[in-house]
Amino acid sequence: MPRHAQILDSAAGPLPSPAEWQSHSPVALLRNVLRLTAPNPGFMTGPGTNSYLVGDPRTGFIAIDPGPADADHVARLWAAASHVDGSGGNLKLIVCTHSHPDHSPGAKPLQDLCAQAGVAVAVWGLASAPTARANSQFVPDITLAHGQRLLLSPATEGAPCHTLLAIHTPGHAANHVCLLLEEDGLLFTGDHILNGSTTVIDPPDGNMGHYLHSLDVLHQQCTEYGVEFILPAHGHPLPKALDAIAHLKAHRLKREAKIAAVMRANPNGDPDQWLPLAYDDVDPRLWPVAKRSLLAHVEHIQWLQSAGSGT
Ligand SMILES: [Zn+2]
Numbered sequence: 595m596p597r598h599a600q601i602l603d604s605a606a607g608p609l610p611s612p613a614e615w616q617s618h619s620p621v622a623l624l625r626n627v628l629r630l631t632a633p634n635p636g637f638m639t640g641p642g643t644n645s646y647l648v649g650d651p652r653t654g655f656i657a658i659d660p661g662p663a664d665a666d667h668v669a670r671l672w673a674a675a676s677h678v679d680g681s682g683g684n685l686k687l688i689v690c691t692h693s694h695p696d697h698s699p700g701a702k703p704l705q706d707l708c709a710q711a712g713v714a715v716a717v718w719g720l721a722s723a724p725t726a727r728a729n730s731q732f733v734p735d736i737t738l739a740h741g742q743r744l745l746l747s748p749a750t751e752g753a754p755c756h757t758l759l760a761i762h763t764p765g766h767a768a769n770h771v772c773l774l775l776e777e778d779g780l781l782f783t784g785d786h787i788l789n790g791s792t793t794v795i796d797p798p799d800g801n802m803g804h805y806l807h808s809l810d811v812l813h814q815q816c817t818e819y820g821v822e823f824i825l826p827a828h829g830h831p832l833p834k835a836l837d838a839i840a841h842l843k844a845h846r847l848k849r850e851a852k853i854a855a856v857m858r859a860n861p862n863g864d865p866d867q868w869l870p871l872a873y874d875d876v877d878p879r880l881w882p883v884a885k886r887s888l889l890a891h892v893e894h895i896q897w898l899q900s901a902g903s904g905t
Contacts, residue, residue, distance in 0.1 A: 615641035620674040626650050626756055632661035640791050640828040643696045649756050651678045653746035654686040658782050660700030668700050672707045683711045690719040691784025692767040693732030723768035725799040765805025766793050779821045789829030795890035802894035813839045853891045
């Protein structure tokens, strides 16, 4: 029996419409994991950005992805990170999985709330790369190294610790990082793996080769730590983490093979001509977004060809 299947399953199921997805109070996924969804549902964000709080009142909390700079959401996050006496603001640090505008801008106002309460809380993550778009600039207070562990220890001896392992996962964004909760076998995937929508790979900050390699790294780490559930930044928890990662990679490679075939059949075409052929199974309304991923696949196919030809 998986360690926490019952608790997480009760929070899963089909995605409700964005209007039904509540963002007013935290949802306890485990004894030490709270999810609070930002009120930013939309085409690209699904039901909204999931902010997660890891920890408990005795250890304090780590906030993962404070979301957009939404004052009400940030205040709810602050209140949900409670002390033993029920008062809020029991945060030890803030981590952003990457710099996109629905993930990192809430970090500063959350940090400011802590400062007003007299607590200095650092923002951790990776700085945005020069390739990041203007709306995705981010500089953390502290750079999170690949393989670094963020540890929450209780003041009382013998009470459980909570350890988050940082895993660099470029691909969706050059500065993307996933976090693995070691004690519970959970993986927080930010936007690298989603539930209910497809991760956009938007070159040049997005890179398909890096994305696929990061999936391999996640698969290896999930095997090593016995990870069972994926907690994405958008949508419900995903069970069977290893299967989900393998399925995702196979899906990407299948699409890439289709694009490569379209390119071979239309060698003088351009991406606008390849798009309707390679995504003929996808709603045309999604083609503008799919085109970004198509460009990422084309870049990867051409890189593989140049690597294969030894040039
Ligand atoms: Zn993103």
